[in-house]
Amino acid sequence: MFYPIVIHKDLDTAYGVTVPDLPGCFSAGDTMEEAVKNAVEAIECHVEGILIDNEDLPIPQNMEQHIYQPEYQGGTWALVEVDLSKLGGKTQRVNITLPERILSKVDRFTENTNQSRSAFLADAALEYINSHSSGKTAA
Structure with a gap:
């Protein structure tokens, strides 16, 4: 599954990462590459916590759903793939x-x-279920 992330960098700081579709999921890295890598780990950890707590997993939205929100202005956008x-x-x-x-x-x-066949089929099944369910949540 692909998650949009937004990366911010201020002078004399690390690269900060926010995952708009997973409230409370943040990460950072000293380089852009490290920030993206750490974002994948943060998403995996965050999703694992959601699943352990038997909560509904929010569906990743298209980047366009977030780009114009004030809190994300000036950031660099990327898509990261997470094998759920x-x-x-x-x-x-x-x-x-x-x-x-x-x-x-x-x-x-x-x-x-x-990707593995299993990962692809699991992602495809979740995306199909999410797009056809009224609650719009995964897993």
């Missing part, structure tokens, strides 16, 4: 049947994005 399939407890193996054509498309996509 490895969070939230024990995994369960399932056997599914897909048409060969669809499976080929999934495999090409996951190969190009360096």
Whole structure:
């Protein structure tokens, strides 16, 4: 799943990261690269806490939903990918049947994005459920 982040830098400070879709989720880094890497870890930790507490996981919004909000002005935006399939407890193996054509498309996509089939299918399922549910929350 992709989360938009906004990175701010003031003189003589580290790069600060805010995750607009996860209130209270912040991170930082001495370099831009470190800030982005640390943001992924912060999101994973934050989401794990939400799942442990059996709370609804907020759906990541498009960047455009946040860009014009005053608290994010002057920041640099990025999308970070978080593999939610490895969070939230024990995994369960399932056997599914897909048409060969669809499976080929999934495999090409996951190969190009360096994802596993399982991570892709978990993300796709959550995104589909979220877009078709009235509460608009994940997991």
